[in-house]
Amino acid sequence: MATILDIRPLDLVADFPAIPAGWAYLDTAATAQKPQVVIDAITRAYGTTYATVHRGVYQRSADMTLAYEAARQRVARFIGAKADEIVFVRGATEGINLVAHCWPDKRRVLLSQLEHHSNIVPWQLAGWQIDVCPLTPDGRIDLDAAEAILTPDHAMVAFAHVSNVLGSVLDARRAAELAHRVGAKLLLDGCQAVPRLPVDVQALDCDFYVFSGHKLYGPTGIGVLWGRGDLLDVMPPFMGGGAMIDRVTFERTTYAPPPARFEPGTPHITGALGLHAAIDYVEAIGLEAIHAHETALVKLARDRLSAINSVRLFGPEDSAGIVSFAIEGVHPHDVGTILDEGQVAIRAGHHCAQPLMDVLGVPATARASFGVYNSAADVEALARGVERVTRIFG
Structure with missing residues (x-):
């Protein structure tokens, strides 16, 4: 299982003025934040x-x-x-x-x-x-x-x-x-x-x-x-x-x-x-370094989320920078709203891929996607937020 110690941070968050301290921005697949x-x-x-x-x-x-x-x-x-x-x-x-x-x-x-x-x-x-x-x-x-x-x-x-x-x-x-x-x-x-x-x-x-x-x-x-x-x-x-x-x-x-x-x-x-x-x-930065960084974050996120009861992960284990998931009995919009209360920003919905949602058998998913500014701490914030969701709806 991946741990925080396995992640070597790129330490680039300071380059992005729109990311305040303590805010985990996990919606890069929708749009990336801009460096100065x-x-x-x-x-x-x-x-x-x-x-x-x-x-x-x-x-x-x-x-x-x-x-x-x-x-x-x-x-x-x-x-x-x-x-x-x-x-x-x-x-x-x-x-x-x-x-x-x-x-x-x-x-x-x-x-x-x-x-x-x-x-x-x-x-x-x-x-x-x-x-x-x-x-x-x-x-x-x-x-x-x-x-x-x-x-x-x-x-x-x-x-x-x-x-x-x-x-x-x-x-x-x-x-x-x-x-x-x-x-x-x-x-x-x-x-x-x-x-x-x-x-x-x-x-x-x-x-x-x-x-x-x-x-x-x-x-x-x-x-x-x-x-x-x-x-x-x-x-x-x-x-x-x-x-x-x-x-x-x-x-x-x-x-x-x-x-x-x-x-x-x-x-x-x-x-x-x-x-x-x-x-x-x-x-x-180097695309090889970016890929390695995001791969490590994906592995950590999948390990942390898979250990939480009622969480279903989608996609291959070696996905590139993206982790989609669903929580049994909870609409992804509710997941996204509760995570936002904890300063974690994810995407929730059909992601402009409604035919894929039909294949997966769900109306929507929650999606965390990583960028160069993310760290293992962001993954931990995501996992804590998901655990809170399961307690609220449990």
Whole structure:
């Protein structure tokens, strides 16, 4: 059994001004708190260096354009991609919608039972025929079942790299192999992966990868769609407006090459600069160190919670940074409310994964998710809170 002494803290909570002493923030899977360096980067961008990008001929605009494009290059290095394959979007949701609507070969798409709604609804709206891959008993995407389901009629496979509810990690390389074997493309939802695992899209051999900045300790309203260059080239624009055009007349418009083709209007300039700072922050810590830290916290949390009567844990034991659970006879919203009284912040609900709740046989779960600022003391506060819940409802 894991103990407090097994956890080597990263001791980074002081970097996060929104986390007061004694508050256990365990909702990082929903959104990560922001380190001061990210806040400072956004403040500078709006304060002393602000200007529009791509259009101005004056020096301030040229400088901001360089900074904005440097953020694109930084993202590319972070995931092993080329800069002209990085599309800035509002978040992973927009990135998935873009691919679902703009991929020219809309036939069948294979999803899994654990997908977030943002990796289900866009395919429905865009008119794809959806097939669903089941899960293994411990809550992983069953790739043996996927192999049996996939046919040449499938144009796309879209899976979560890490589940936002169960924390289960996909064998992405094998998923890519299975998709490509039948001529399909693989899109990975990397929202829960990029804050806690090293990601190299070339090594994963996927075709599209999406993630949101706010789960990576960056600002809200900025996200990334990566696509292989030859695939982005064949996709039409998702939305029209300024900056995404080549030539406009009332009779006909031609479009800019990617990534500009998919970035209409004035972009979220300060969001991109904040994301740049967030990536610098995460990589200075080291994703291997972050993964090891969160793995230890998950083990401790699962050990502590499993020892409490009436607690049911979901997902694999080696989940990445996330522990979902239920208490027999207690609604997760009540769990979350009582924990909040003890200064422990968790998520309670269906986590935008209602089909998965149906599979698990529960209306909702309580979810604790960890970040670089968490410690074994936070896990102990969680366990004490859960014990209090069981006493109240016992």
